[in-house]
Amino acid sequence: MKKMFMNKDFLLRTDTAQELYHTFAEEQPIFDFHNHLSAQEIYENKSLGNLANAWLDHDHYKWRAMRAAGVDEKLITGHLNPDGSVKKTDDDFDYERYLAFVKTLQGAIGNPLYHWSHLELQRYFGVNEHLTEENARDVWLRCNALLDMKEFYPRELIKKMNVKCLCTTDDPLDSLEYHKKLASEWKDVNVLPSFRPDVILAPDSAVYKEYIQNLQTVTEQKISTVSDLIKAVAVRLEYFKQAGSVVTDHSLENDFYIPGTFDEVNFIFSKACLGKKLTHDEISKYKGYVLIELGKLYAEKDFVMQIHIGAIRDNYSALLASCGKNIGEDSLHDFNYAYQIGAVLNGIYSSAPNAKTILYNLNPKDNEALATMAANFRNCQFGPAWWFNDHKDGIEEQIRVYSRTSVLSSYIGMLTDSRSFLSFPRHEYFRRILCNYIGELVENGEYPDDEKLLGEIVKNISYKNSIEFIKI
Numbered sequence: 001m002k003k004m005f006m007n008k009d010f011l012l013r014t015d016t017a018q019e020l021y022h023t024f025a026e027e028q029p030i031f032d033f034h035n036h037l038s039a040q041e042i043y044e045n046k047s048l049g050n051l052a053n054a055w056l057d058h059d060h061y062k063w064r065a066m067r068a069a070g071v072d073e074k075l076i077t078g079h080l081n082p083d084g085s086v087k088k089t090d091d092d093f094d095y096e097r098y099l100a101f102v103k104t105l106q107g108a109i110g111n112p113l114y115h116w117s118h119l120e121l122q123r124y125f126g127v128n129e130h131l132t133e134e135n136a137r138d139v140w141l142r143c144n145a146l147l148d149m150k151e152f153y154p155r156e157l158i159k160k161m162n163v164k165c166l167c168t169t170d171d172p173l174d175s176l177e178y179h180k181k182l183a184s185e186w187k188d189v190n191v192l193p194s195f196r197p198d199v200i201l202a203p204d205s206a207v208y209k210e211y212i213q214n215l216q217t218v219t220e221q222k223i224s225t226v227s228d229l230i231k232a233v234a235v236r237l238e239y240f241k242q243a244g245s246v247v248t249d250h251s252l253e254n255d256f257y258i259p260g261t262f263d264e265v266n267f268i269f270s271k272a273c274l275g276k277k278l279t280h281d282e283i284s285k286y287k288g289y290v291l292i293e294l295g296k297l298y299a300e301k302d303f304v305m306q307i308h309i310g311a312i313r314d315n316y317s318a319l320l321a322s323c324g325k326n327i328g329e330d331s332l333h334d335f336n337y338a339y340q341i342g343a344v345l346n347g348i349y350s351s352a353p354n355a356k357t358i359l360y361n362l363n364p365k366d367n368e369a370l371a372t373m374a375a376n377f378r379n380c381q382f383g384p385a386w387w388f389n390d391h392k393d394g395i396e397e398q399i400r401v402y403s404r405t406s407v408l409s410s411y412i413g414m415l416t417d418s419r420s421f422l423s424f425p426r427h428e429y430f431r432r433i434l435c436n437y438i439g440e441l442v443e444n445g446e447y448p449d450d451e452k453l454l455g456e457i458v459k460n461i462s463y464k465n466s467i468e469f470i471k472i
Contacts, residue, residue: 005130006118011392011432016449017439024455025431028462030424032166033247033470034306034415036326039168039178039191041421045155048421051143052094055101055117057086058419062101064328065113069104076100077323084324095140102136112391112429119425124157154421158189161424165190165472167247172197172236173211173218176243183244190472195240195248195303197294200233201256203272203286212273226262226269226286230293237301246470248298249306250291253313253333257340260285288344295348299355304470305348308386309337309370310362326419332362332388338369342376349377356469358412360386364394371405381469382406384414390426395433409457412466431462 012018048054056062056079063076072078075097079089108114121127125143129135146152151160158166170176170193182191199211216223219235237248258281260268268282278286298305314320316329341359348355360383361370371382382405385391385398402411414430416423435458441447442454 006115006122011429012436012439014436014439014443016442017432017436019451020439020454020458021432021435023451024458025435025462026428027162028431028459029162029164030166030427031164031413031463031466031470031472032416032424032427033412033466034169034194034249034417035166035423036169036417036419037166037421038419039170039176039182039193042154042158042191043178043182043186045153047153048147048157050091050094050098050147051140052089052098052101053086054143054147054422055120055420056097059423060326060328060419061113061116062104065108065111066101066104067328069107071100071104073319077319077327080323080327082322082324084326098140099133099136102131102133106132115392115429116423116426119428120422123425123428124152124160124422155186155188157421158424161427163189163424165192165467167192167194167245169194169196169249170240170245172200172233172240173214176240179243190244192244192246193240194306195237195245196250197233197248198251200229201250201252201287201290203268204278204283208272209275226266226290226293229269229290230297233294234297234301237297237303241301241303245303246472247304247306248294250294250308251311252287252307252309252337253311254335255280255284255287255340256291256337257288257343258284259343260289262289265289288340288347291344292347295344295355295357296352299348299352302471304356304358306358306360306383307341308360308362309341310335310366311387334363334365338366338373341370342373345373345377345380349380353378355379357381358383360384362387362389364389364397367397367401368405371401375406379469381410381412383412384430387417390417392429392433395430396437399434399437409460410465411461412469413461413463427462431458434458434461 009018012021066076079087081087105114105117125146127139131139172195176193179191179193199205199208202208212223215232219232221232221235223229223232265286268286271278295305310333311330312333313330314325315331319327319329356379358381359370359374374380374382382402385394389398402408414427416426438454442449
């Protein structure tokens with residue numbers, strides 16, 4: 001007997017799961033509190049082009065899969081300039097790219113891309129059959145005809161998925177011009193900036209010295225000491241707050257804490273500003289001190305601090321040089337950091353007990369360590385399954401770990417972490433997995449069949465908890 005493919009009860013294996021999803025989760029709005037969409041592209045609201053442009057121009061998940069399938073690099077990143085911008089391409093080349101992805105997708109059994117891509121076809125374009133080489137041309141033509149319509153421009157795509165608020169990822173020196181324009185001209189969805197001070201936490205970066213000089217100029221603050229640096233950051237943080245920002249974001253990719261005194265860190269800061277080489281311990285002392293000071297500042301300003309830990313970025317140097325960053329050549333790290341994150345959180349919460357943080361780990365080996373660490377502090381969340389964990393098994397395991405180390409009803413839900421305007425069905429994917437998890441517990445007799453209580457919990461996890469935790 002032929003099985004139904006991704007029908008209305010996709011991933012919902014029990015009657016209880018189906019009831020929870022369709023009655024309580026399905027129609028909930030979306031708050032996407034961490035993504036990498038461009039506020040400028042949302043504001044300009046131009047056609048996404050053809051299906052290759054909409055699917056492949058910014059999606060390193062798809063590029064990575066194509067590379068793994070042996071697709072020629074010209075069909076993966078051949079449309080990019082070295083700065084990461086997209087070249088103008090013709091329909092023949094774009095169809096070749098698209099077809100290469102279709103062939104890749106057919107073999108991607110068990111990869112979340114298979115589910116995500118088909119959810120995108122279903123929810124945005126009404127294409128319910130599975131995508132193959134045989135129907136690729138027909139799907140291409142049908143989707144392209146829709147993408148030409150105003151209803152498929154970025155703003156309408158966001159609204160179509162019932163997104164109420166989203167947070168982009170932005171450098172502290174950003175003018176936030178397009179966020180401000182959106183706030184004044186587009187009332188349907190809140191597009192808020194997130195404060196991501198990557199360079200400020202990278203004293204070994206080749207651009208650190210220049211960045212601090214630019215920060216001085218923008219804030220009109222002389223930065224001679226590490227205390228001056230935090231004061232200058234506070235100026236930019238207030239600027240972001242006035243533009244509606246409520247979250248910050250940090251990527252920690254190596255050791256990030258060794259205890260250090262103010263004098264030690266100030267000396268390290270001075271060396272960095274002169275462009276001098278720093279030792280491993282100096283970098284770790286600087287990062288730990290500044291992270292704690294930033295965490296206290298965020299608490300004072302009512303920001304939620306997001307901390308993403310454990311990526312090894314830019315592994316393929318030749319590809320980085322030719323195509324730029326964020327092209328699918330990153331992987332997960334295996335360094336141990338439980339003590340370090342504990343020390344940073346202790347430093348923050350000891351001075352600012354009202355702080356709020358969300359912790360994300362890339363290596364699944366760190367699930368239990370990070371979840372139990374988060375539970376040590378009030379208003380510290382073990383965050384959603386991130387990046388290489390953002391698949392059915394990873395989401396299920398993240399929910400299980402959260403359940404057994406914390407209180408599931410407090411969970412803040414899902415995000416896309418995406419550069420694609422078609423990625424919002426990932427929230428549906430998560431909600432289906434969540435409802436299936438709870439449904440199986442109920443049907444196994446491990447939790448009461450209390451529809452009213454469970455329905456409220458599912459609704460809150462899907463939307464309300466994140467809104468209330470981040471104070472939108």
